[in-house]
Amino acid sequence: MKNKPTYLKRLAFLFGLLLSLSADIFAQKEHTEEISVKPALLYFRFDKALVDSGYMDNGRTLRRLDELFSDSIPTARIDSIYILSFASPEGVPSYNNRLAMRRSHAVRNYLIWKYPHLDKCRILPCPQGENWQELRRMIAEDANLPKQKEVLQIIDCTPETEKRKAQLKKLDNGIPYHYIRQKILRYLRNASICTVKLYADTLPALPEPVCVKPEYQRQEPYAHNLPNPLTEETRRTMEQVRQQEQLAKNKRPLFALKTNLLFDVAMMPNIEIEVPIGKRWSINGEYMFPWWLFDGDKYSMQILMGGLEGRYWLGSHQKRENSEVLTGHFFGLYAGGGKYDLQWKENGYQGEFFIAAGISYGWATRIARNLHLEFNIGIGMLRTDYRHYHARDNYQTLLWQENGKYTWFGPTKAKLSLVWLLNRKVRKGGIK
Incomplete structure (x- = not known):
């Protein structure tokens, strides 16, 4: 009976040691867990692939990116940055695909130039082409759009892109299409720094982009329906971009x-x-x-x-x-x-x-x-x-x-x- 308190103390000590080790392992696992940061949108002028700080809300977005990437110590722990770029659904699809590619590389070149301490191999352009998915969502939310139901029906029931565009232009003598061009399409010409994976507890989350609001109410853009940047199709697109970059470099006059x-x-x-x-x-x-x-x-x-x-x-x-x-x-x-x-x-x-x-x-x-x-x-x-x-x-x-x-x-x-x-x-x- 005299040694019982000693045994209890030893058992308590061992239990505390195991608990401490478990907490350390759990903390280490949590520390190395990757997180995804909300997207930041940069908008482009019509048919342009230049990062313009004076256009729409790009100035505020660039300042917030500067807050995130200006410090070389925490940015060294960034795992990867994906840049999804889009073009508005107007014109020739093949040209819009190339335009989206130029926009993603414009943002990538800007980040490399502005923040030389970033590992450029981890900044991955992911051009997505024409953004019909977001166009449909914005049309569905805009009650002021003339012939809204007919426009949605054309988008949903016409799989061929060229026919879809032609029908939208002909609908009601082009009045709905004119409205779409004036009120909506400018919000689809963008590049989204949509996924920044980094180790937890190292950096604050990228601030949510503040977008210029049109005349109608809009939800947070892209946060809920961005495509997965690591799909097989995107990987093929990235490889094509790399090959086209090399070809363009080789074809310097x-x-x-x-x-x-x-x-x-x-x-x-x-x-x-x-x-x-x-x-x-x-x-x-x-x-x-x-x-x-x-x-x-x-x-x-x-x-x-x-x-x-x-x-x-x-x-x-x-x-x-x-x-x-x-x-x-x-x-x-x-x-x-x-x-x-x-x-x-x-x-x-x-x-x-x-x-x-x-x-x-x-x-x-x-x-x-x-x-x-x-x-x-x-x-x-x-x-x-x-x-x-x-x-x-x-x-x-x-x-x-x-x-x-x-x-x-x-x-x-x-x-x-x-x-x-x-x-x-x-x-x-x-x-x-």
């Missing part, structure tokens, strides 16, 4: 051949070559060589001219990464020179050498596969030494009249150029 259409109209043959240097810089070389005599030497237009121009392409880092090479706005510095012989009937001018230099501004856009259209204007100085002559003896004898110098400050070039991109050859296994 070696150089571009160009001709100034304004000179072509004036019968002045010309050629230009532009070589891109990364996404920001390019070097453009030009050569013009009209060498004409008309009407028995009565008229002469003989010019040999060449020049070089260095160009800086404008736009944010993210925009340049998502833009095609040699497109957008640019500034340049140019210099060139040459010689000429210009004659109109009896009067003519010859210049053994002239120089022109200045600054330029231009804009280029894609008009077809491997074809761009470029506008360019330059302002600077032109200086030349010339000889004035009169033509005699049926324009076969030139009588020199005077020598002189001429200097001009102002516009020195104007271009409307057709650009043909020559890409690297892509073969299986890489670039050859």
